[in-house]
Amino acid sequence: MSQTSRLFSFVAGSAGPWLVADSRPIAGPPLAAAPRLAVAAGNVVAPESGAVWVLRGIVSHERYVTRPEKQQLVAASPALGRPEATCAALIPIRKNAAWWAMTQDERRRIFEEESHHTAIGLDYLPAIARRLHHCRDLGEPEPFDFLTWFEFAPADTPAFDRLLARLRASREWTFVERETEIRLVRA
Amino acid sequence: MSQTSRLFSFVAGSAGPWLVADSRPIAGPPLAAAPRLAVAAGNVVAPESGAVWVLRGIVSHERYVTRPEKQQLVAASPALGRPEATCAALIPIRKNAAWWAMTQDERRRIFEEESHHTAIGLDYLPAIARRLHHCRDLGEPEPFDFLTWFEFAPADTPAFDRLLARLRASREWTFVERETEIRLVRA
Numbered sequence: 001m002s003q004t005s006r007l008f009s010f011v012a013g014s015a016g017p018w019l020v021a022d023s024r025p026i027a028g029p030p031l032a033a034a035p036r037l038a039v040a041a042g043n044v045v046a047p048e049s050g051a052v053w054v055l056r057g058i059v060s061h062e063r064y065v066t067r068p069e070k071q072q073l074v075a076a077s078p079a080l081g082r083p084e085a086t087c088a089a090l091i092p093i094r095k096n097a098a099w100w101a102m103t104q105d106e107r108r109r110i111f112e113e114e115s116h117h118t119a120i121g122l123d124y125l126p127a128i129a130r131r132l133h134h135c136r137d138l139g140e141p142e143p144f145d146f147l148t149w150f151e152f153a154p155a156d157t158p159a160f161d162r163l164l165a166r167l168r169a170s171r172e173w174t175f176v177e178r179e180t181e182i183r184l185v186r187a
Numbered sequence: 188m189s190q191t192s193r194l195f196s197f198v199a200g201s202a203g204p205w206l207v208a209d210s211r212p213i214a215g216p217p218l219a220a221a222p223r224l225a226v227a228a229g230n231v232v233a234p235e236s237g238a239v240w241v242l243r244g245i246v247s248h249e250r251y252v253t254r255p256e257k258q259q260l261v262a263a264s265p266a267l268g269r270p271e272a273t274c275a276a277l278i279p280i281r282k283n284a285a286w287w288a289m290t291q292d293e294r295r296r297i298f299e300e301e302s303h304h305t306a307i308g309l310d311y312l313p314a315i316a317r318r319l320h321h322c323r324d325l326g327e328p329e330p331f332d333f334l335t336w337f338e339f340a341p342a343d344t345p346a347f348d349r350l351l352a353r354l355r356a357s358r359e360w361t362f363v364e365r366e367t368e369i370r371l372v373r374a
Contacts, residue, residue, distance in 0.1 A: 043326060058324045061287050062290060065290055067293060100248050103249060104295070108291070137325065139230065
């Protein structure tokens with residue numbers, strides 16, 4: 001994928017196929033309320049679109065998984081856009097300076113050996129589709145480091161709740177300084 | 188450092204404190220010729236600046252070094268802007284799809300255990316100052332993945348030549364699909 005086609009804009013406002021069912025700050029300041037959300041390929045500029053806010057992120061190579069972990073993820077991960085996946089969540093996260101001051105091996109140790117981030121995620125496949133977007137190195141200032149987009153069927157909502165609870169109980173999450181949870185349903 | 192203050196633009200044209208002494212493609216197509224180069228903080232837009240070309244990159248956390256390697260690098264690395272460092276080089280690099288399809292542990296193995304990238308760099312400290320900029324995930328399409336900026340005294344030019352030769356002989360460099368070497372002297 002080219003750089004442009006890897007970039008996505010999450011546009012909150014009065015348009016878009018996703019209705020905001022709930023938006024709550026988990027850590028740090030909340031995002032402004034909006035009734036709908038659109039996920040757009042490429043860069044959407046807020047003033048032109050009339051959006052309440054726009055968050056941008058780029059799909060990139062994985063930073064932590066090993067080859068066996070990646071093979072497990074790829075084999076079990078569903079595509080986005082399944083007809084039955086009428087629930088979605090957007091979870092923007094910012095990690096603190098202590099996280100980014102660590103070296104790769106230190107971050108990997110906390111991410112997987114201590115927090116089992118990938119292993120926990122695998123427990124909820126193939127029910128919960130997921131796409132991770134990176135914002136930290138976009139060039140233009142962004143309020144978050146990561147945007148994770150999830151899609152699942154309504155019946156899998158309790159499983160999704162458990163996924164979030166397990167990740168938030170991990171040591172990795174002690175480095176999260178801002179997090180908002182936006183739950184959506186397809187209009 | 189904020190996202191904005193980590194972003195730098197390398198502006199080739201008729202202005203700037205660095206005279207282009209040589210610009211040669213090592214792999215892939217060359218960059219257009221220009222007499223001078225400026226290194227500007229933030230985002231410089233080419234049409235407005237009258238530049239021949241602009242390359243942008245963002246300073247970010249290290250992707251491969253371990254804590255002991257980072258400590259060695261930090262202890263030995265000189266600052267940019269030393270008065271005696273009147274020579275500089277800008278080396279933009281793009282790695283191929285096979286590199287980016289590898290997992291982190293696979294890339295680390297080639298980067299350090301096989302290619303000794305950090306160990307080779309340490310051999311030329313504190314003579315050669317270096318700043319790495321990432322372009323791959325900037326959001327706007329960029330022709331390279333990395334821009335590395337080097338500064339050194341004229342007497343250290345042979346050492347810099349050896350540094351480049353050793354890195355280019357490494358297995359890591361078999362994944363480099365585009366590289367240009369721009370040598371500069373302070374005007």
